[in-house]
Amino acid sequence: MDAVLMIDMQQGYFSDPDLEEQRPALVDACSRLVRGALDAGALVVEVVTVHEHDRSTWARNMLEDDKPFLLRGSEEAARLPGLPEVGPPNGVVLEKTRDSAFHRTDLVDLLHERGIDRLLLCGISTESCIGATALDAYSHDFETVLVADAIASPSQDSHVRTLDHLGRSYRQPGVGVADVLPTLTGA
Structure with missing residues (x-):
């Protein structure tokens, strides 16, 4: 079964002008993926970064x-x-405080409880939170797909290099929303 992880689609990240420019297309692509997943009965995990005012999570x-x-x-x-x-x-x-959605969260337990074996990642940023989550997914033995047109970075060069590295070294292919929608499985 599948789970879509939509990572860090939050206002603060889009103060970067390069990400702001990509925002309309990214919101559209992530929205299509999330709606498709929900329609298929797949799990959708909206991963957000949140820090406490008291500095305890900084x-x-x-x-x-x-x-x-x-x-x-x-x-x-x-x-x-x-x-x-x-x-x-x-x-x-799911709230997180570091780049990886797996770091000090209950994500692994949630995915195992739901019988998830394939993760589809979307959101930002390719070389940081997407990349860190993808590497940890590999470490936890999840098949991982990078939904490339629903992932963005402030640097196109970093975006391309990271997707290429994850694809070659970790067998995490980059595919488009239109390609992955027909393959979604749910409960």
Whole structure:
């Protein structure tokens, strides 16, 4: 069975002009994938990065620079408008504090409980949160597909290099939304 992981589609990331330029196409592609997954009865996990005001969840660079990002309740932590709502029974929102959606979360348990064996990743950014999650998915023995036209990066070069590396080294193919929609499986 499949799960779509939609990663970090939040306002704060799109303050980067290069990502903002890609935003309409990315929201459209992620929306089509999420709707298709929900229609097929597949699990959709909306992964969001959220940090606490008390600094307890801040990453090393945030602490060293004394520069908070994606604080709980802030506008920058808010999800992008235009995305389909994700909720029960086949949708879950998962909070993370580091690049990988697996780091100190219950994602592995959730996926095993639902009988998931294939992950389809979409969202941002290719070389950071998508890449880290893809590598951890490999470490946990999940088949992983990178939905390339539903993934973006501030750097096109980094985007292409990361997708190529994950495809060659970890057998995580990059495919398009239109190619993956007919293959979605659910409960």
